[in-house]
Amino acid sequence: MFTCRFYLLCLVTILYISLCVGNSNIKKCVETEKNALLKFKAKLIDTNDSLSSWKGQKDCCIWEGVTCDNSTGHVTMLNLQPPNTIPQLGGNIDSSLCELQHLFSLVLSFNQLEGKIPDCIGSLVQLTYLYLDNNGLVGAIPHSLGNLSNLLGLDLSNNEFLFVNDLEWVSTLSNLSYLDLSYSNLSQVLDILSPLTKLPSLQHVKLDFCELHQFNLNSIPLINSSNSLLSFTVRGNYFTSLSWVFNVSKVCTHLDLSSNSLQQNIPDGFKNMTSLECLLLSNNKLQGSIPKSFQSLCQLETLDLSSNKLSGQFSDYMQHLCSEGYDIIDLKLSDNQLNGTLPYNIGQLSNLQSLSISSNKFSGIINESHFSNLSNLRYLYVDQNPLSFNFSSNWIPPFQLIDLSASSCNLGPNFPLWLKDQGKLIFLQISNNGISDYFPEWFWDLTSSLTYLNVSHNKLHGALPKSILSMEVGSSEIRWDFSFNNLSGQLPSFPPQLTLLSVSNNMETIGLLGQFQKLQVLNLATNNFSGRIPDSFDTLQSIETIHLNDNNFTGKFPPLTNCRKLKLIDFGDNNIEGTIPTWVGENLHQMIVLRLRSNKFQGSIPESLCNLSHVQVLDLSNNNITGNIPHCLYHITALSNTTLSREPISYELSGLISFRATSLPSFSDKAIFSWKGANREYEKNLRFFVAIDLSCNQLMGEIPQSITVLIALVSLNLSSNNLTGFIPKNIGHMKMLESLDLSKNHLSGTIPESLSNLSFLNYMRLSFNNLSGKIPSSTQLGTLDAYTYTGNPGLCGPPLLKDCPEDSINTHKNDVEGDDDDDDDGFISYGFYISIGLGFIIGFWGVCGTLVLKTSWRYAYFQFFNNICDPIYVQLSLFIARMKRRFQVQD
Template sequence: MEILASVTFLLILSSLCCFTIIPGLCSESSNTKCIESEKKSLLDFKSSLKDSHNLLSSWEGSDCCNWKGVSCNNETNHVVSLNLGYWHLFNGLSTAWRIGGELSPSLLALNELNHLDLSSNDFGGIAVPEFIGSLKKLSYLNLSNAGFGGRIPHQLGNLSTLRYLDLNSFYFVHDLYVDSLAWLSRLSSLQYLDMNSVSFGNIGDWFVSISLIPSLSVLKLSHCKLKEIPLSFSFLNLTSLTYLDLSNNEFYSRLPNWLFNLTSLQYLNVQFNQFQGSMPDEFARMTSLEVIQLGNNELVGPITRTISFLCKLRTLDLSSNNITGDTASLAEISAGCAGSSLEVLNLRDNNLTGNLSDWLVKFRRLDTLDLGHNSLNGVIPGSIGKLSALKYLTLTHNGFNGTLSESIGQLSELILLDLSFNSLDGVVSDVHFANLSKLEQLSLASTSLAFGMSSSWIPPFQLKLIGLHLCKLGPKFPSWLRTQKDYSVMDLSNTEIEDVAPNWIWNLSEKILMLDLSYNLISGKLPSTLEFASISILDLSNNKFEGTLPTLALSMEYLDLSNNMFTGNILRLVSYPLPILSHLFLANNLLSGPIPSSICQDVELYVIDLSNNQLSGELPTCLADIWTLTALNLANNNLSGEIPSTLGSIKELRTLHLGGNHFKGELPTALQNCTTLVTLDLGGNEITGLIPAWIGELLPVLRILRLRSNFFNGTIPSQLSRLSSLQILDLANNSLSGTIPPSFGNITAMAQTHKPNERMLEDMRNAVRASVNNYGPSGYMESLLVVIKGREQEYSQNLQYVASIDLSNNQLTGHFPRELCDLVGLQNLNLSSNRLTGRIPDEISKLKLLESFDISMNGFTGSIPTGMSVLTLLSHLNLSYNNFSGRIPSGYQLQTFDYTSYLGNPGLCGPPLNKCGSNKTIFSIILACADGDDECDSEKLGLYLGIALGFVTGFWAIWGVLLFTKTPSEAYFEFLDKLIDKAPFARKMGRYDEEDDEETSSQTY
């Protein structure tokens, strides 16, 4: 719409120039003959330019009025127009063939010049010449996108007759700026002003200067870094303004009040700012409005229903705000006169609720409807088929359900249909597409729609985009796809196809950019070469493809062949340079042989993932030549030798996986230069030496450190605690000694809780699919094997939320550091199979997120802290083979574990072990209390001591007399012996005592 309005204005302006303002501008008459002095001026001007491709080759001969781009007045023969804009000179030449150089002031000899166009050339950042301000009769000046830079000269304010000024510099990086706008206020005749992408810096009074131009009709100030805008204005002189573009600035306020006094305004664009508040009802006063673009702001609340009064409104764009309310507001707008005029309705990415119903058909002129990324629900009504003018229909990312109405097939003008990411189900047949002969883009991705076309069906359309991810197309390849010859993007991933890839699928046209067949069960072999195709993105991962790798097209940017059964080596794939290849995924195949040094030719690679293959040999040292590399994953192969120190030259490296190989030697100190490393995984190798302190000192953003199953020795460097972002620390299965650094309690990332983002992986995957340009350095999904809950698990999409410390199977000594209990974000803590002693601190209860806790096979003593019973997320516990004693704390949590969690602690009792009461004496209780049992406090200890003293006193009061008085004692024991000898059950009593002893013994470990 913006382009249409601009073109309309230019056509009007051109007509004025031709017939009123600039006589002779529209024709280069052969009856005129230029003035000699002006001819010389033009030749001097030409000589100052760089015209290496002779765009001004016609500038020769005696009559300059016939030169290309030069127009003269038919009556006076004066040069009145100089049109050297690239698009005027363009004759099918390369866009690199533009004029540049310097601008000679010889133009000042053209006294009658009123039209100067130098647009879309490349003057290499030179300043706009001040002498242009002396061309007094200029009414038209177009310097847009011509490569000028620096400050715009104030002398342009001298052009009092100027009606058209275009300084747009959107397509160039040169910084064109203004330091004052006072000169603008002197251009009293100005009707058209375009300063898009000119930096206004900190000019706070920009609006004051512009508001003093009474005849201004078109104002374009997009991308100008404007920050301040007055909310009210006492004197507004812009009564002629019909076109206002303030988009892509930095305004942070509500919509200004003066805006609604511009009653002549037809086009309003303030999108991509931070305007706040609700939509004012004052829009009803702007009855001339045809286009409203308020998208990408922070507007809230419902849509003002006064929009329904704007009878000329053709475009309403409120996308990417916080608009709320249900669709009742849309129903009211459709009932007003705006419903009869609207052609574009874009409410994408808001918080609208409700459903669609028959009110939708009242927008009878609608050709674009975008309600994507809202919270709409219900069925898509069949009445939508009555929107006969509809060309673009987008309802993606909502809650629509049910089947798809066959009335969709009546939208004969439809070009784009996007119903992706909804809960649609049922069968789609050829009836749904019967009349869609103009359809070019079809996206039904992430629905549950099943395609039930007949095998003989021939679509009436030729699609350019086919997005059917997660639809049910299989088990055979849909035969109708064979008819599509012009597509550039085809996504058939996860569509239940279980078939041999047909030969026609490899008939890739020159237009193709992306082919995604991933997550199916497609088998077969690839063609020996794909060099014939211009494909950029090829994803065949997670299928059953086999055979050798193909040679690739030079246009390949993203290649994913992982999780298949490809064999052979990778030399064929990288035998020649692939100049723009950025992502190479070949993981989980059967590839063998060495990594060829020719891979280093692909110097634009961001990601290399060759993990889980059978690659062998040493790493090529030339990997350092791939300076763009951010992720290198070679884990789980048969690679050997030492880790090349040249890897330290890859300054942008963020992920390094070399685990599961046979690398030897010490960790190269050159890796300390990789200061952007986030993941360092060297586990499962044969690396020796000390864990270097520089890991904690020089790798400040490290989040994952996995060195398990190597031959590291010495102590754990306390410097690792400086890694504030560290979430996974795995040093298990080494020969480390010494104590656990108490400073580990300072690791910030583990002292915070990590709540998963609710956005699903499918959203991320689809966002990447949406545009080829999104396949950048962030296109690598990190994954890692983590030992948690006694087994090895692979984490990928949730890896960023895992917090784990594993120091098991080493020779660590000392106590359990109380400081570890400050790591409240920990989910896994494994200190098993070391030589740790002492008690478990009571503060262990602070680790509320702990899911797995293993301290087995150490020398811990004392009782189990009662606070462990509040660790309700704990699902794996192993305290076995220590020296714990006392009762297992009561409460539901600790009794849910199997008795093997407590095995090998002779002093422990209580569920799930034996009951404690039968084996405890007062004296054992007192000893346990003296040892610090958690069940004892000072009052209980006093009670137990009192009972013990009473027992001792009573015992010696009675039995002391018997023991030390011979006659009574002998008489008493003699009486007992006789009584036992005569008892018929004596033998049985003895057997029962033996069994009781055995039972007690069996319950005590």
């Protein structure tokens, strides 16, 4: 779409240049229009001086991006789209631009323009192209744009903060061919289809990510299907139904409904859309099987049904192909629940270039018969399926793959020999395939083109060849992963273009490292590397993460003063000694994770670490660090700010994405941390892990009160030190704490009541200190076991079995006062008895006093009492006599 638009603009430009060359009577630009352009420039922010040619003494027709009519001198084209789409201009679009009444093309795309779209642009009635896309424009799209009846192309996409409540103004753009309002908010528009179908020349519509929930279904019967609309894209909205689609266009060739909320079976209505060449329904919740009606779509070149809930056997779909055969080029069915074997007749798709069936339930064997006719195949994705590859050792594929992704299948146990002839491979993903073999020598001939190589989680053994030293890889960005194998021997130097290298979890021994100018990620963890960490690491100026953990490195902390982009350092579980350098906090200001646990570091924690404002994980545990906990830790913003945006430590290689037929997932870095007493690995959730672990050192002094300012902390571990003093009384301010370990210190005093405020706390250890007093009671603390508090002789109360002294006193009082009902003991007091006495006195004299003073009342009372007693006495005597007779009792 963008390419077509670009070619059209180029054609118009060439036409005007031709007119300029052929006309000898060239006029300079109109003075009023020159002044208007200067006013427009004055409101722009031009940090790169891209408009340096815009000077008053020069003819504005030779200014950068300005084109004039040679016969009139009027400005007719203004194109300030930057080369390579790298933004150059900011600021606002000034209304002075509206003085250029002869403009027929206005292109300000891919800048950083802000503010509103001037309403007066609707007065530029000669405009045929208006492109303001990929800026930062805000506010309502002016309805005055409906006056631009000559418009052929209108693109306001990718501004994100534009909105419109009514699209009726669009219906007056009778010549409009291209419309793109993607990322504008159209959620309040009641009727979108009607205005669009009134445009007789409209061919391309893009309404991606416009917060559309559903079209007005009542208006659909009134809509005459468009006879011109070729492509209709509404990706990333909230549609749940497909019923309206079939009435939009009779000639549609490109339909994109991906990333919506479609959740029914795919309807049979597609059988009438016989002109479709591209159908994209990925990232929805579509169910059921692939419909038989798809056999009518004989023009289909691209079908993307990936990331849905489709089920059934793929072979059934292949039987529905039309008798003439598909010209399909790109078939994407990944991330569904399709099952069965891969049918042999897939070979009928002789034009197939890309096949993606990853993450389904396909099983069975794949052999050369499946691919014998697929000479055009370039991209093959079969990951995460229990498929077995069974090719003869001398088979030569008819295709030349660019991209093969076959992780978690079964290519082994031998290294796949058929890859020998795939000399154009750029992306190779064959991890977790049960390959138990050496790397064949011919394999390293392929690496001259490999941008991405992942052979991890196999059983590859032997040494990496020294031939890698002389390899020249053509790509500017390379990512190679040899981790989780049985490789041994010295680590050779790798190509200088390497951006990610992982040889973790092998049996490597250290060798020389090359001068990696672009290396971003280095993972040598869990090997047998020994010796000092090379000083050459300081030359890795692009490095962002280094994993050297779980090795036998010795010596001191290596100089990394030039590695100012470092975000993660993991030197844990080695034998590195000396002090933690002060320059770590002075130079490495991008640091997010600093993990130095289980080494032999000595000395105190340098206060310069408090300058690492982005650090969200600080793990210095299991060393010989002495001194006090720095009071300045509250300076670390990432630990004290809960609203801070936390992104995963991830990397995307743009050079890879450009050639892939499917998107390349970004690499997210990972690290291992102690969490609630156990080691856990964090990858995408690493950004949510905010922790300090200073346990198992020789730290002294008190826990600083300032530590309670670190309200973003999720985990705090200060156990197994020599800390003294009290637990900070405001520790309850640390509302995000889920894990707290202060055990095995010399802390004294009572447990702060504020701990009861930590509603997320589900793991706590205060054991083996000198704490005393009653354990605070709360719903959250009540879920913790007795081991949380053991080893503190002075503590009492639940969940410990030891009662507190005040509880024993209350129990003793209740026993002395003779109250046998334990539930009522707490209510018996001196006030209780006084109340009883006053009640008796008032009640007694309230009755008896009136009888003494009032003779008539006294007579009536005794008469009433006498009348009551006599019958009771008679009945009682009769009852006693009957009992005596029954039990034969003698008087």
